Amino acid sequence: MASNLGTNNISRASDLLMSVSVCSEVNKAKISNLATVASEELLQMALEKEPLWLIDKDKKTEVLNIVEYKRRFASLDATLEEVIRVITTQGTIDLPDLNENAEFHGVSNENLSRLRLQKDASLLETEASRAVGVVSADPLSLVNMFMEVDHWSSVFSNVVSKASILGFLLTGEKINPDGVLQVVTADFHVPSPLCRTQEICFARYFRQLDSNTWLVVDVSLDSIFPHLALRCQRKPSGCLIQALHERSSKVTWVENNAVNNGSVHNMFRHVFTSGLAFGANQWVATLEREFDRIAIMEKQFDQFPAPKSANGLQAGNKNLLKLAGRMVRSYNANMSSYSENPWRLLPIISAEDILVKTSFNLDDPGSPHGVSVTIATSVWLQIPQKDVFNFLCNTNNRKKWDVLSYGRGSREILHISCGRNPENVVSLLLAEPRPNKKIEMVYVQETFSDSTGLYVVYAPIEMAAMHHILEGKDSDIVSILPCGFAVLPANRSAMSEETENIGGGSILSIAFEVMDEGLSSSENLPPQSVITAYSIIRTTVDLIKAALLPIHD
Incomplete structure (x- = not known):
């Protein structure tokens, strides 16, 4: 490919503005609180079974029970609370046309933006799934991969077009990434020129639960920055990583997105509406495949012996794998x-x-x-x-x-x-x-x-x-x-x-x-x-x- 700017370089003006905004003290506190709450939600979603998840053993799929999810996790939006307060104190009011720059007496402009965001969100379709896999890497190696967005986007190149870090809000300790909080922007794609990429800005939080267990959670920032374009909203998603034995981890992946599929090409509508486009099974299968490959190259994965060729050529196997x-x-x-x-x-x-x-x-x-x-x-x-x-x-x-x-x-x-x-x-x-x-x-x-x-x-x-x-x-x-x-x-x-x-x-x-x-x-x-x-x-x-x-x- 032609030489490009590195993925850590902030190339879009909108990304530059966001990188400044997320580092303000007031927004740091909001993002930190959002990430903490999201990590609790993700942990529960990773550990619980039915009725929160609808499990099809024949198809080997786990799909979120939306009704149960809303009952468990949906809370009354702060903007709606404010609207209720205004109605209570001032009587019946006329809501403004959210497509215009109308004034809403008693409600701030910021919360008017949130109302518009809610209107946009009503067009989104929930795509949520869960999958479990065994990855030939220890938990800390996986956590470090998620921390380095260049490495992360490389491993998941079939899903992630590009990714950049807009800011480090919490850095953790030098030898321990527990507590690290990043703001990341990424483009997700399906393998076709006919499908637009999904641009998402989210917080990524790393939390160590015990010596052998980690949680990596992503959550969209549109609740804090309502001006963000809302084509894809990343609700608490990510993975629970648990050590099994040396160089092996159990990964429970939860993928919970709300996506606007209105502009999807007809040929791909089923791929998106069925959750196949960015489902949890896809992320887990990719993670397993990439680390199987590394293990084979290092010849440290007992389940897979050193590869053999049809004509006995061995010296170039590692090189060929790198090239491929x-x-x-x-x-x-x-x-x-x-x-x-x-x-x-x-x-x-x-x-x-x-x-x-x-x-x-x-x-x-x-x-x-x-x-x-x-x-x-x-x-x-x-x-x-x-x-x-x-x-x-x-x-x-x-x-x-x-x-x-x-x-x-x-x-x-x-x-x-x-x-x-x-x-x-x-x-x-x-x-x-x-x-x-x-x-x-x-x-x-x-x-x-x-x-x-x-x-x-x-x-x-x-x-x-x-x-x-x-x-x-x-x-x-x-x-x-x-x-x-x-x-x-x-x-x-x-x-x-x-x-x-x-x-x-x-x-x-x-x-x-x-x-x-x-x-x-x-x-x-x-x-x-x-x-x-x-x-x-x-x-x-x-x-x-x-x-x-x-x-x-």
């Missing part, structure tokens, strides 16, 4: 949109769901120098999610859809299992050379699941770079251009009236990053580059449909 991790993070970043580099529509008729963006790389050794073009789209397929994933994973099928190696056979020359889930694999693939050519195409590929999506991410690399990696040399200098697929479950009934009886299927999101040697600037995309980008992704979609649909007719 960087590739996946870059792919996830490509799938999301930033205000500094937003998606743009292609100026082509009938290409409204195909988007493009450009990046200029000057000094990142992990990407080719020059201008790269990322082209992406999402399509609905009347084929189950698992079937699409299995088709794309199968090496023998690559010749059916890959533009670079179309019509040529491929074989796996290195296979590394990356944890307890058999879908989590890093491999090297070798494609046969073209007729009358001796150059073979090599791909590094990673497949994985985060419980919601199934991913196939790959990048072509040169043969010399492959040998460099397998010899155990520095993989950070190997340039890659990540491409790949994210497959999400779909509910076709939300798509259109004409096809509402077809039933479910899957959403296939595709993103390719390619170099355009004819470009010297990332500002403008000439017509020939537009046509090339469109042709690559349109051809890939057509080839996948041609290969898959006859099988399922």
Whole structure:
């Protein structure tokens, strides 16, 4: 990817203003009190079972019982209390039009803002779930990961586009993060260019319950700063971390968000309204996968022996895992949109769901120098999610859809299992050379699941770079251009009236990053580059449909 400002740099003017506001003494006290109350709520939600949680053992899901939650935790809002007080002392009053700058005698302007916030909040839909997992890391290592937002956003790159710390309100002790209180801004995303990111500003509080137990809680600050845009409200969410044995922890994750899904693309409405977009299972599965990977690289996870390859190559396994991790993070970043580099529509008729963006790389050794073009789209397929994933994973099928190696056979020359889930694999693939050519195409590929999506991410690399990696040399200098697929479950009934009886299927999101040697600037995309980008992704979609649909007719 092109070089960017670090995630800890405050780039948005709104973030700069917030960073000043949160550090004022009066707001520090309010945020500290909010975080303390939120930690008590999160602890109860993590420990209790029914009736607070509706548990489906067959589906392995736990969904919040909203009625019970409101009975237990909802309190009368201070603004409403003030309105009641005014009515009591002054008699019946007319409420103002909250869309106008009307005055409300007896109620402060600040609380008028809160009334507007409540009106906006009425448009939000609750998405709350809980999941439990076992992570191959000790509690303190996990706590430190959450404290370093760069590390946190890297681990959860499939969910978190970017994150910054706006302020440290409490710093804890040097050797003990107990009591640390941060204000964080983060963008959450789903793997598609058709979905906007969710910008959230929240307090993150770290609390040690005993020598083996920690609580990490996030809570939105819109109750303190009513001017914050309310597209996603993060109610007390986070995780309870309990030590099991050396380098292993039980993590109970609670995800409790109120989201405005009014502007969600029809194709993804089911993903959001069903809670799949940012559900607790997704966070836990990602956490397990990332720390399984670290344990394998360090060879300290007894459940998973040192990975073995098909042809005995061992020296470069760790390097290959590092390279694949960087590739996946870059792919996830490509799938999301930033205000500094937003998606743009292609100026082509009938290409409204195909988007493009450009990046200029000057000094990142992990990407080719020059201008790269990322082209992406999402399509609905009347084929189950698992079937699409299995088709794309199968090496023998690559010749059916890959533009670079179309019509040529491929074989796996290195296979590394990356944890307890058999879908989590890093491999090297070798494609046969073209007729009358001796150059073979090599791909590094990673497949994985985060419980919601199934991913196939790959990048072509040169043969010399492959040998460099397998010899155990520095993989950070190997340039890659990540491409790949994210497959999400779909509910076709939300798509259109004409096809509402077809039933479910899957959403296939595709993103390719390619170099355009004819470009010297990332500002403008000439017509020939537009046509090339469109042709690559349109051809890939057509080839996948041609290969898959006859099988399922």
